[in-house]
Structure formats: C-alpha cells, structure tokens
Amino acid sequence: MDYETIIGLEVHAQLLTRSKIFCVCSATFGGEPNTQTCPVCTGQPGSLPVLNVKAVEFALKMALACHCTISTFSLFARKNYFYPDLPKGYQISQYEYPLAKDGYVEIPVDGKHKRIGIIRIHMEEDAGKLIHEGSFESSTWSLVDFNRTGVPLIEIVSGPDIRSADEAGVYLRSLRDILRYLEICDGDMEKGSFRCDANVSIRPKGQSDFGTRTELKNMNSFRHVERALEHEIRRQVALVEAGEEVVQETRLWDEEQERTLSMRGKEEAHDYRYFPDPDLVPLDVSEAWVDDIRKTLPELPAEKRKRFVDQYGIPEYDAGILTTSRSLADYYEECVKLSGEPKMVSNWIMGDLLRELKKDDREIEQCPVLPKHLASMLKMIKDGVISGKIAKTVFEEIYLSGKAPEKIVQEKGLIQVTDMDEIQGVIRRILEENPKLVEDYKKGKEQLLGFFVGQVMKATRGKANPKLVNELLRKNLSKE
Ligand SMILES: [Zn+2]
Numbered sequence: 001m002d003y004e005t006i007i008g009l010e011v012h013a014q015l016l017t018r019s020k021i022f023c024v025c026s027a028t029f030g031g032e033p034n035t036q037t038c039p040v041c042t043g044q045p046g047s048l049p050v051l052n053v054k055a056v057e058f059a060l061k062m063a064l065a066c067h068c069t070i071s072t073f074s075l076f077a078r079k080n081y082f083y084p085d086l087p088k089g090y091q092i093s094q095y096e097y098p099l100a101k102d103g104y105v106e107i108p109v110d111g112k113h114k115r116i117g118i119i120r121i122h123m124e125e126d127a128g129k130l131i132h133e134g135s136f137e138s139s140t141w142s143l144v145d146f147n148r149t150g151v152p153l154i155e156i157v158s159g160p161d162i163r164s165a166d167e168a169g170v171y172l173r174s175l176r177d178i179l180r181y182l183e184i185c186d187g188d189m190e191k192g193s194f195r196c197d198a199n200v201s202i203r204p205k206g207q208s209d210f211g212t213r214t215e216l217k218n219m220n221s222f223r224h225v226e227r228a229l230e231h232e233i234r235r236q237v238a239l240v241e242a243g244e245e246v247v248q249e250t251r252l253w254d255e256e257q258e259r260t261l262s263m264r265g266k267e268e269a270h271d272y273r274y275f276p277d278p279d280l281v282p283l284d285v286s287e288a289w290v291d292d293i294r295k296t297l298p299e300l301p302a303e304k305r306k307r308f309v310d311q312y313g314i315p316e317y318d319a320g321i322l323t324t325s326r327s328l329a330d331y332y333e334e335c336v337k338l339s340g341e342p343k344m345v346s347n348w349i350m351g352d353l354l355r356e357l358k359k360d361d362r363e364i365e366q367c368p369v370l371p372k373h374l375a376s377m378l379k380m381i382k383d384g385v386i387s388g389k390i391a392k393t394v395f396e397e398i399y400l401s402g403k404a405p406e407k408i409v410q411e412k413g414l415i416q417v418t419d420m421d422e423i424q425g426v427i428r429r430i431l432e433e434n435p436k437l438v439e440d441y442k443k444g445k446e447q448l449l450g451f452f453v454g455q456v457m458k459a460t461r462g463k464a465n466p467k468l469v470n471e472l473l474r475k476n477l478s479k480e
Contacts, residue, residue, distance in 0.1 A: 001204055001205075001241075002204070002205040003202045003203065003204060003205065003237055003240075004163065004202065004203055004204070004205050004207075005163055005164055005165075005200070005201075005202055005233050006160045006162075006163070006200070006201045006202070006203065006210060006211070006213070007160070007162035007163070007164075007165075007167070007168050007198055007199065007200050007229065008157070008158050008159060008160040008161070008162065008198070008199040009157075009158045009162065009168060009171065009172065009196055009197070009198050009199075010155060010156070010157050010158075010196070010197045010198075010199070011155070011156045011157075011158075011172070011175055011194070011195070011196050012126075012153050012154070012155050012156075012194075012195045012196075012197075013062070013153065013154050013156065013175075013179055013184075013185040013187070013193070013194050013195075014027075014126065014151055014152070014153055014185055014186075014192075014193040014194070015027075015055050015058045015059070015151075015152040015153065015154065015184055015185060016058070016183065016184055016185055016186060017052055017054045017055050017058065017152055018054075019052060019054075020036075020041055020052065020125070020149075020150035020151055020152065021049075021051070021052050021055045021092075021123070021124075021125050021150055021151070021152035021153075022040055022041070022049030022050060022051060022052065022092065022125060022150055022280075023038050023040035023041050023049065023050070023150060024038070025037060025038050025040075025041055025150065027150075027151045027152065029191060029193065031147050033143070033145040033147060034145055034146050034147060035147065036146075036147040037146045037147065037149065040150070041087075041125075041146065041149045041150035042087045042146055042149065043087040043088030043089070048279050049092065049277075049279055049280060051076075051280060051283070052152060055123065055152035056099075056123070056283065056285070057293060058152070058154075058182075058184040058185075059099055059100075059121065059123050059152075059154045060099070060100075060285065060289075060290060060293050061182045061184055061293055061296075061297065062121060062154055062156070062178070062179065062182060062184060063099060063100030063103065063121045064290070064293065064294055064297060065178050065181075065182060065297060065300055066100075066103035066104065066105055066118045066121065066156070066178070067103040067104055067118075068100035068101060068102060068103030068118060068120075068121055069100065069101050069102050069103070070099065070100050070285060070290050071097060071098065071099055071100060071101065071285070072284065072285050072286070072287070073097060073282055073283070073284060073285075074094055074097045074098060074099045074122075074282070074283045074285070075094065075095075075096065075097040075276050075282050075283065076092050076093070076094055076123075076276070076277045076280045076283070077092075077093055077094060077095040077096070077274045077275060077276050077277060078090040078091070078092060078093075078273075078274065078275055078276075078277050079091045079092075079093045079095070079124075079272045079274055080272055080273045080274075081271075081272060083127070084130060084142070084144055085127045085128035085129060085130050085144055085146075085149070086127050086128070086149075087128070087146065087149065091124060091125060091127060092124060092125050092277055092280070093122065093123075093124035093125070093155075094122035094123055094124065095122075095274040096274070097282075098120040098121065098122035099121060099122055099123055099283070099285070100120065100121040100122075101119065101120050101121075102117075102118070102119070102120075103117075103118035103121070104116060104117050104118055105118060105158075105171065105174055105175060105178070106174075106302050107167070107170045107171050107174045108170065108305075108316065108320055109167060109170065111316065113302075114161075114167075115161070116158050116159065116161045116162060116171050117158065117159030117161050118156060118157065118158060118159070119157045119158065119159050120155075120157050121154055121155070121156050121157070122154065122155050123152065123153070123154055123155075124153050124154075124155060125149070125150045125151070125152065125153065126148050126149065126150065126151040126152070126153050127148065127149060128144050128145055128146040128147075128148050128149040129144070129145045129147070129148045129192075130142050130143070130144055130145075131143045131144075131145065156175060158171065160199070160210065165225075165226045165227075165229035165230045165233065166226065168198065168225060168226065168229055169222055169225060169226045172196060172222060172225060173222065173324075174301065174302075176194055177301045177323075177324055177325070178300060178301060179194070180325060180326070181298055181300055181301060181325075181326050182297070182298070189220055189221050189222065190220055190221060192220070196219060196225055197215055197216065197217050198215070198216040198219070198225065198228070198229060198232075199213045199214070199215050199216075200213055200214055200215075200216060200229060200232050200233065200236070201213035201214070201236070201246070202233060202236045202237055202240065202246075211236070211240075211246060212245065212246040212247070212248050213246075213248065214232065214236070214246065214247075214248065214249055214250070214251050214260075215249070215250045215251065216228050216229070216232055216250075216251055216252075216253055216260060217250060217251070217252055217253070217263070218252045218253045218254075219253050220255075224253060224255055227253075227255075227258070228253035228260060231253075231258065231259065231260060232251070232260055235260065247262075247265075248265070249262050249263070249264065249265050250262075250263045250264050250265075251263060298326065301323045301324070304319075304323045304329055305319045305320055305323045306319075308322060308323060308329075308332075312336060312342035312343075312346075313342060313343070314342055314343055314346050318343075318346045318350060321350055321354075322346060322349065322350070325363075325364065327363070327364045327365050328349075328364045331349070331364050331367065331371060332345060332346065332349055334371035335349070335371045335374050335375050335378075338371055338372055338375035338376075339374070339375035339376075339378045339379060341378050341382070344378050344381075345374070345375075345378065348374060348378070348395070349374075352392070352395050352396075353367070353369060353374075353395075353399075356396075356399050368398075368399055368400075368401075368402045369395075369398050369399055369402070370402070373398050373402075373403075373404055373405055374395075374398075376404065376405050376406065377391060377394055377395065377398065377405040380394075380405060380406070380409065384465065385409070385415055386409060386415065387462065387463070387464075387465060387466060389462050389466075390462055390463060393412075394408050394409060397412070415463065420468070420472070423456070423460070423464050423465075423468055423469060423472055424472060424476075426456050426459050426460060426464070427452075427456055427469070427472055427473055427476050428476070429459075430452060430455045430456060430459065431452070431476060431477070434452075434455075437451065437452075438477065441477055442477070449470075449473060449474070449477070452473050452477075453466070453469055453470060453473060456469045456473070457469065
C-alpha cells in the first residue's frame with residue numbers, strides 16, 4: 001500500500017534582543033553559567049515581569065514576513081509544569097490569544113512554489129539549560145544554567161502541510177533565512193537558538209482522516225531533522241503494515257544510534273492548566289505600530305529569489321542559493337553590477353567561491369575575494385586574456401592573497417597565449433617529436449587530436465588559447 005506522510009513543525013526561535021523578555025538581564029549567549037539572572041527570571045516571590053517592547057517588535061516582524069494576521073489583542077498565559085530548568089514552576093507563553101495567526105511561507109518544491117500554512121506565531125520565554133553528566137539515560141548528576149531562562153522566543157507553528165522529510169528541511173531553511181534577513185534570530189540550530197519539534201503521522205494515500213501522530217524532539221541540526229523524520233516515517237509504516245497501531249507519544253531522536261526512543265505519552269493542553277498571567281496586562285498592538293514595522297521590513301528571500309530570476313535571467317535554482325543570506329545576495333548583485341555577467345558570476349559563486357568558503361568554515365562576510373576582483377577576473381576571461389582553466393588558478397590565488405587578478409596574472413606570467421606564431425612553433429615541435437602518432441592520425445585515428453591538444457597545452461603550461469590550438473592543429477595535420 002502507498003502511504004502519505006503528514007508533517008507539521010513547531011519551531012522555536014530565540015530573539016536577538018539585548019535583554020530578556022520580562023527583565024533587564026542580558027540575553028546574550030555564552031556567559032558564565034548563572035551570571036545573567038535576577039529575581040524575575042529566577043521566579044522569586046514578589047518579583048514582577050515587565051514586557052520587553054523590542055521582543056514584541058521582533059515577533060511582529062516575523063509575523064508580517066509570514067503573511068500572518070496580527071492580533072490587536074493578545075494575552076500572556078501561564079503554562080504550568082514542573083521541571084528543574086523552570087524555576088517558576090510555569091512558563092509564560094501565549095495560549096488562547098496568540099500574537100499572530102493564519103499566515104504562510106512559500107517554499108520551492110520540485111520547481112514550483114508551495115505554501116506551507118502558519119497556524120500561529122506566539123511569544124514566550126525560554127527555560128534554563130540542563131547539562132547532564134554523560135548520556136541522558138545514565139547520568140548520575142545534572143547542572144542547571146539559568147542564563148537562558150527568560151530569553152525571548154517565538155514559536156512558529158506550521159499547518160500539517162509538509163509531505164516529506166525533504167520538504168521539512170526546505171521549509172526549515174526557508175524559515176531560518178527569513179529570520180536572518182530580519183536580523184531577529186541567528187538561526188543556529190547547533191547552539192539551540194533555532195529549534196524544531198515535529199509532529200508526524202502517516203495515512204493510506206487517498207484517505208482524508210489523519211493517522212495517529214507522534215512528536216519528535218531532540219534534533220539539533222537540519223540533517224538530524226531530516227534523518228529523524230525519515231526514520232520515524234519508516235517506523236510508522238512498518239507498524240501499520242504489521243497490523244499494529246501507532247501510539248500517540250513524544251519520541252527522542254538518538255543520532256548516535258539512529259533511532260527514535262519513546263520519551264513519554266504525549267501531554268494534552270489541559271495537562272498544563274493554562275490561565276492568563278495576572279502579572280501581565282493584555283498586549284495591545286495598534287495598527288499604526290504594525291504599519292511602522294511593516295515599513296522597516298527588508299526585501300525577503302522569496303521576493304528576492306523571484307526578482308533575481310526576472311532581472312538577471314538566472315535559473316530558479318541559482319537564485320535560491322544566492323538568496324540564502326542577505327549578504328550573499330548583496331555580494332552577488334555587486335559582482336553583477338561591476339561585470340555585467342549575471343550567469344557567469346552565479347557559476348563562480350556557487351562553484352568555486354562557496355566551496356572555498358565552506359572548506360574554511362567561513363561566511364560570505366569573511367570572503368577574501370572582493371566583488372571588484374571577481375568582476376575584473378571575469379572580464380579577463382571574456383577578453384581572452386586568460387583561459388577558463390587558468391582562471392581557476394587565478395581565483396585560488398585571489399582567495400588566498402586577496403590580491404587583484406591583474407597583479408596575479410602579471411606576477412605569475414599567466415596571460416593566455418593567443419599569438420599564432422608562438423603556438424604554431426610549439427605545434428610544429430610536438431608534431432616533429434611524434435612522427436609515428438602523426439602517421440596514425442592520418443590513417444584515421446582521429447581521437448589522437450586530443451592527445452596533441454594536451455601536449456600543446458602542457459608545453460604552454462595551460463596558457464595557450466584552446467580554441468586556437470584546436471584550429472591550428474587540424475590545419476597542420478591536414479597539411480602534412
Ligand atoms: Zn532576569
């Protein structure tokens with residue numbers, strides 16, 4: 001039987017505000033444990049929370065970028081549960097009245113655009129961080145760091161619109177790109193500032209009712225998410241095929257063992273005894289404020305992608321890669337402006353440049369190749385000053401030294417030989433040195449032409465213009 005996969009994702013994104021959501025403690029990542037705390041975020045009696053307006057502004061930016069309807073009235077609620085990383089015994093979140101609802105994010109799927117619905121975006125505070133000795137199962141002690149307690153989060157809840165592990169990966173990367181464009185979250189999954197839980201179920205193709213879903217947690221990278229989902233889908237299909245039932249529960253992804261483990265039965269909303277937080281007034285967002293924020297939104301990845309395709313005539317695939325970050329897109333546009341070669345620039349960035357950066361674990365911001373240098377190198381290729389092959393060497397050298405390509409070409413004597421006489425001289429010599437092969441060629445072994453071309457290129461250390469070499473060789477060989 002054929003099955004259809006239904007995935008919905010809940011993403012938590014830490015907002016890059018300077019202070020926490022309800023107190024003035026620093027929200028910066030990486031401080032000495034328990035140095036960024038106060039009575040409010042450690043939940044001491046008599047302390048009162050005060051909402052950070054910057055956190056609301058950031059949340060609104062994301063809500064607008066996801067085409068959500070903004071609620072003029074929203075409410076903070078207490079989500080009650082006990083856990084050692086939660087000093088108050090409840091988390092301040094939003095429940096019945098979230099900040100924003102009913103939006104969507106457009107993602108590229110099989111060359112088309114697919115809309116993934118956003119059910120809601122709400123604000124909440126992060127919990128502290130537990131550090132277990134050894135593995136979670138065998139740990140004999142744990143430490144708690146309250147620096148993270150009260151760091152502002154938004155939770156972005158997608159609709160059940162995702163149909164495969166791959167699609168989940170594309171959606172997640174799109175969300176991360178939007179957050180980074182807005183400069184409201186660093187999107188770092190490994191650091192935990194961008195986290196994802198997944199609801200997964202399967203159903204026979206054609207059935208409209210949903211199957212029983214499980215919730216997956218503990219996935220710390222995009223790769224983990226995709227692998228955990230693939231694994232969970234296979235596990236559910238195997239259960240159903242064997243005539244067993246999928247149990248509604250929360251499962252942890254174990255990357256080392258490549259399996260999911262049952263953690264607990266899935267809790268229901270009523271387990272949390274939500275009620276409005278009496279310490280916080282309702283959040284009243286005016287339309288004027290929303291309009292002001294809307295004006296500050298940058299061009300977002302999906303718009304930029306479309307514009308790149310229209311304006312530069314590059315394939316959708318290229319545009320997708322070039323718009324993953326604002327800085328990369330800016331870099332691309334600067335190079336195109338200087339060179340007038342949109343596709344050539346795209347090829348060099350997607351190939352050589354991104355490969356080198358990845359090798360050195362660098363971001364485009366730390367790229368040693370200035371746009372003007374890449375542009376002038378492309379001009380040298382176009383003008384026939386250097387061959388495409390030599391350009392690879394020149395590029396590597398620009399990357400290593402940051403020098404201008406003209407200087408590198410001059411210093412290393414890499415200028416392409418287009419002088420007919422010079423090439424002719426080399427060809428003569430090579431043909432004279434290989435009389436037997438010349439004989440074979442004339443008898444019809446035409447594939448030997450490649451060998452001769454190779455020899456000439458070698459003798460000129462790759463600097464001869466290959467087109468010219470081909471032409472001249474044919475002429476010479478037919479003459480003899
Ligand atoms: Zn605090």
